[in-house]
Amino acid sequence: MTVMLAAFEGWNDAGDAASDALKYLQQAWGAKKVASIDPDEYYDFQFTRPTVKRTSSGARKIKWPTTRIAKATVPNTAIDVVFVHGVEPSYKWRAYTAELLAQAAALNVNYVVLVGALLADVPHSRPIPVTATSDEDELRQRLNLEASQYEGPIGIVGVLSELAILAGLPTVSLWAAVPHYVAQSPSPKAQLALLNRLEELLQTPLDTHELSEDAQAWERGVNELATEDPEIAAYVRQLEEAKDTADLPEATGESIAREFERYLKRRGQDTQ
Numbered sequence: 001m002t003v004m005l006a007a008f009e010g011w012n013d014a015g016d017a018a019s020d021a022l023k024y025l026q027q028a029w030g031a032k033k034v035a036s037i038d039p040d041e042y043y044d045f046q047f048t049r050p051t052v053k054r055t056s057s058g059a060r061k062i063k064w065p066t067t068r069i070a071k072a073t074v075p076n077t078a079i080d081v082v083f084v085h086g087v088e089p090s091y092k093w094r095a096y097t098a099e100l101l102a103q104a105a106a107l108n109v110n111y112v113v114l115v116g117a118l119l120a121d122v123p124h125s126r127p128i129p130v131t132a133t134s135d136e137d138e139l140r141q142r143l144n145l146e147a148s149q150y151e152g153p154i155g156i157v158g159v160l161s162e163l164a165i166l167a168g169l170p171t172v173s174l175w176a177a178v179p180h181y182v183a184q185s186p187s188p189k190a191q192l193a194l195l196n197r198l199e200e201l202l203q204t205p206l207d208t209h210e211l212s213e214d215a216q217a218w219e220r221g222v223n224e225l226a227t228e229d230p231e232i233a234a235y236v237r238q239l240e241e242a243k244d245t246a247d248l249p250e251a252t253g254e255s256i257a258r259e260f261e262r263y264l265k266r267r268g269q270d271t272q
Helices: 014-029 093-106 137-143 156-166 188-202 209-227 230-250 253-270
Strands: 002-009 032-037 051-054 060-063 067-073 080-087 111-120 130-133 171-179
Touching: 002 014, 002 156, 014 067, 014 080, 014 111, 014 171, 014 188, 032 093, 067 093, 080 093, 093 156, 111 156, 111 188, 130 188, 156 171, 171 188, 188 209, 209 230
Parallel strands: 002 080, 002 111, 111 171
Antiparallel strands: 032 067, 051 060, 067 080, 130 171
8 A cells, every 4th residue: 555645845834834844754664766846837035935955065055945855764664755855836726736736646655645734723732733634535434534524725735635536546634733923943842743643644653752751841842832822821711711612522432442442552662
């Protein structure tokens, strides 16, 4: 089975949580670049500017905004993952998406998982919500997903989702809700929430201990900042109360069992 994981920097990527989640997986699984998309047709370089960096030899090299495609095999599984990571394009979204789907066909992709992050009225001190949706009836039933009810402006993630489905590729969308009052990058707690959901979808354990420590440190830092401003502190308490009230029905045996199953998988990985 081959799964395409895609995330795009920019409008679809609050706190860089989605793109950072994919970078984490690419590094963990040793992904190798297999293709890229020529940026000249799709980017406004005055808006998404190239950058110049020094190489290890001291030479100057320009890095152009583009989309890179890499591939890896998930260890101890029969799952291949095709990573799509780039900056949301400025022009020709349908042509750009057609290029991505041509790459998906060439790499024998069976499923598409789109990863995004949005700014929301959620408290930093509670678990980061991750919404998992699909327009495929069979996928929704098998993976216990929701049907998307969203109406409004979309980014390249939404366009790719619709066109992938039209191309016959079953598609899942994951969206993490990043607290809007701490929207700057990085957002390790949202990144961790996305990785936990991907862990469930791919049925493969991930070693996220170091990232968990980063997420805890991030939360402590935000706590300290909030206590310095009474208005922010009061606003956070309001969000916490609303979240806790909304989550009361979720304290079910099913949700507890799901968390315990994840714990057992990680414990089994640690003892191997």
